[in-house]
Amino acid sequence: MTDVGLQLDQQAGTEVGVSSASVGDYIALLKPRVMSLVVFTSIVGLVLAPGGLHPALAVVAILAIAVGAGASGALNMWYDADIDAVMSRTANRPVPAGRVTPGEALGFGLALSLFSVMTLGLATNWFAGAFLAFTIFFYAVIYTMWLKRWTPQNIVIGGAAGAFPPMVGWAAVTGGVSLESFLLFAMIFVWTPPHFWALALVKSEDYRRAGVPMLPNVAGPAATRRQIVLYSVILAPLGVAPALTGMASPVYGVIAAAAGLAFLWLAWRLLRRSEGKPATKAAWQLFGYSIFYLFGLYAALLADHVIRHLPGAA
Amino acid sequence: MSQPPELEGYKLTPEQEKRRRMRSWAIAGGLAFLVVLFYIIAVVKVTGSAGHGG
Numbered sequence: 001m002t003d004v005g006l007q008l009d010q011q012a013g014t015e016v017g018v019s020s021a022s023v024g025d026y027i028a029l030l031k032p033r034v035m036s037l038v039v040f041t042s043i044v045g046l047v048l049a050p051g052g053l054h055p056a057l058a059v060v061a062i063l064a065i066a067v068g069a070g071a072s073g074a075l076n077m078w079y080d081a082d083i084d085a086v087m088s089r090t091a092n093r094p095v096p097a098g099r100v101t102p103g104e105a106l107g108f109g110l111a112l113s114l115f116s117v118m119t120l121g122l123a124t125n126w127f128a129g130a131f132l133a134f135t136i137f138f139y140a141v142i143y144t145m146w147l148k149r150w151t152p153q154n155i156v157i158g159g160a161a162g163a164f165p166p167m168v169g170w171a172a173v174t175g176g177v178s179l180e181s182f183l184l185f186a187m188i189f190v191w192t193p194p195h196f197w198a199l200a201l202v203k204s205e206d207y208r209r210a211g212v213p214m215l216p217n218v219a220g221p222a223a224t225r226r227q228i229v230l231y232s233v234i235l236a237p238l239g240v241a242p243a244l245t246g247m248a249s250p251v252y253g254v255i256a257a258a259a260g261l262a263f264l265w266l267a268w269r270l271l272r273r274s275e276g277k278p279a280t281k282a283a284w285q286l287f288g289y290s291i292f293y294l295f296g297l298y299a300a301l302l303a304d305h306v307i308r309h310l311p312g313a314a
Numbered sequence: 315m316s317q318p319p320e321l322e323g324y325k326l327t328p329e330q331e332k333r334r335r336m337r338s339w340a341i342a343g344g345l346a347f348l349v350v351l352f353y354i355i356a357v358v359k360v361t362g363s364a365g366h367g368g
Binding site: 018019020022023026057060063119122123 | 329337362
């Protein structure tokens with residue numbers, strides 16, 4: 001069937017309450033790419049936590065955290081459909097494209113929130129369950145409904161929602177939080193602003209049209225570049241910190257230091273290149289590298305922990 | 315006595331029928347998965363408690 005034909009059927013179906021959504025549309029509501037980062041960081045939190053969890057329960061915990069992240073994505077898409085519709089990057093999402101109604105997205109998000117929190121609580125402990133519920137609340141209500149449309153510091157404070165998953169993974173094992181789990185949180189929390197502001201520099205016109213007060217639109221590109229460098233200066237040593245607290249080995253420390261210096265260099269280059277295509281290219285490069293940096297740092301933490309705990313390792 | 319005319323309802327297109335069928339299968343799969351998941355949680359919790367003398 002042609003796209004036009006399908007759209008006409010969608011319109012007619014919506015008028016009589018018939019959904020035209022495919023299974024893939026519901027999967028898209030979960031924001032699978034964001035979910036993959038949440039899964040990975042929560043696995044690292046769960047593995048690094050002292051003590052043990054039955055492997056089957058560990059898998060269930062990761063699944064519950066992933067579904068919880070997906071649920072908050074669905075709630076975000078429900079509330080932000082008006083913004084998504086006017087941004088090129090998000091216009092084809094299921095709700096603004098009309099394939100899923102806002103009510104369906106809301107119901108889907110709420111149901112998955114409930115299931116994920118109950119499952120994590122039953123499988124591990126209720127502190128972890130409550131922490132997951134708070135994370136979903138923070139992303140869907142504090143960030144999406146309040147901060148995002150109100151302040152250019154939206155992703156600074158809202159970034160906490162994306163930084164909580166390793167703490168939730170840690171809590172699933174230990175039933176609490178600790179300095180080490182807070183360090184895992186802090187690494188993502190400080191990483192979030194330069195990551196999103198690099199994207200916002202390129203997509204500032206989209207955000208302006210949607211009325212989202214991102215830093216480049218409110219304070220200007222130059223101030224945003226300075227802020228990116230500032231956060232990068234904090235992030236680089238923070239990435240090394242696990243090696244200083246005994247959470248990771250010096251080998252990890254060297255890798256994290258090198259990766260942090262590369263991050264700083266790309267941020268510095270973005271500060272110096274403020275005009276035309278070189279500026280856009282520098283922003284894209286920092287954005288791309290920031291994803292690699294966070295995945296790489298957490299992968300290094302995981303590998304370092306596994307190697308140090310191999311049978312026979314000192 | 316004459317019969318009232320039959321009301322014509324909204325007819326799903328083949329594409330909408332296919333999508334509804336797929337959604338139904340996905341919901342069924344999800345529910346079955348949840349049953350297995352909670353069974354596993356229960357077994358692990360019970361055997362864990364038994365192992366610890368609880």
